[in-house]
Amino acid sequence: MMSEKIEKPAPAVKRSGAKAAAKPSRGRPARRRPKIPYSAGEIEEIFRRLCVQRPEPQSELEYTNPFTLLVAVVLSAQATDVGVNKATRKLFAAADHPAAMAALGEDAIREHIKTIGLYRNKAKNVLALSEALLARHGGAVPADRAALEALPGVGRKTANVVLNVAFGEETLAVDTHIFRLGNRLHLAPGKTPDEVEENLLKVIPQPYRRHAHHWLILHGRYVCKARRPECEACVIADLCRAEVKTSDVPAELRPLPPGPPLPRETA
Numbered sequence: 001m002m003s004e005k006i007e008k009p010a011p012a013v014k015r016s017g018a019k020a021a022a023k024p025s026r027g028r029p030a031r032r033r034p035k036i037p038y039s040a041g042e043i044e045e046i047f048r049r050l051c052v053q054r055p056e057p058q059s060e061l062e063y064t065n066p067f068t069l070l071v072a073v074v075l076s077a078q079a080t081d082v083g084v085n086k087a088t089r090k091l092f093a094a095a096d097h098p099a100a101m102a103a104l105g106e107d108a109i110r111e112h113i114k115t116i117g118l119y120r121n122k123a124k125n126v127l128a129l130s131e132a133l134l135a136r137h138g139g140a141v142p143a144d145r146a147a148l149e150a151l152p153g154v155g156r157k158t159a160n161v162v163l164n165v166a167f168g169e170e171t172l173a174v175d176t177h178i179f180r181l182g183n184r185l186h187l188a189p190g191k192t193p194d195e196v197e198e199n200l201l202k203v204i205p206q207p208y209r210r211h212a213h214h215w216l217i218l219h220g221r222y223v224c225k226a227r228r229p230e231c232e233a234c235v236i237a238d239l240c241r242a243e244v245k246t247s248d249v250p251a252e253l254r255p256l257p258p259g260p261p262l263p264r265e266t267a
């Protein structure tokens with residue numbers, strides 16, 4: 001595989017306009033920019049490198065259409081993608097659209113997903129959201145946040161994943177990995193996932209917003225791990241401002257597989 005030279009980041013820019021930007025404008029509340037220790041050029045460089053690694057990153061959840069994606073994401077709450085995939089292979093072979101899922105019924109859905117945590121409640125939600133899709137949307141998954149969040153078992157995070165992966169929107173679903181990275185790297189500090197999401201969307205340069213969600217999840221899952229970040233394997237080690245980092249030398253920048261680097265469960 002080709003490797004790429006890592007360019008020197010642009011020098012830090014003065015943020016003299018930050019105060020002015022925080023001033024309330026007529027009719028709109030003041031919106032503060034997060035205090036982050038990176039220049040615009042450094043943030044651009046962070047995402048450029050993640051983009052070189054995986055130009056077209058993919059979800060690790062297996063799905064065949066927007067409906068199976070939605071169900072897989074609902075099932076993935078407090079479960080690993082690997083565990084969800086094991087259960088959904090047979091479930092989706094039996095039902096890959098709302099009418100078939102509704103016909104399958106709660107008992108059969110529960111039987112298919114019983115290896116996943118919270119499976120009883122999730123089986124109820126999968127049935128209820130299938131019925132709701134049939135009743136309200138003609139069996140189609142809506143490309144609309146409010147309509148998605150009105151479905152049983154669907155919250156902001158699930159809606160963000162579906163809008164991003166199925167419909168190409170520039171949304172960012174903050175899971176445990178993205179929440180950790182946003183705070184650890186001081187890239188988008190926040191006390192809640194919503195705060196981190198809002199702050200990340202403020203700082204991520206536009207060309208990178210579409211795939212930032214997957215880049216950050218994969219980086220957090222396989223490199224910047226919760227307990228022991230593997231800084232020597234990190235392509236942004238020279239730019240990173242995390243207190244826990246153990247190396248300033250960036251790893252070689254080269255393209256990686258679009259999904260997980262190894263066939264193992266490490267979440």
Ligand code: SF4
Nearest residue numbers: 224229231234237240
């Ligand atoms: S240098 Fe270490 S702490 Fe910083 S992003 Fe890379 S793995 Fe995480």
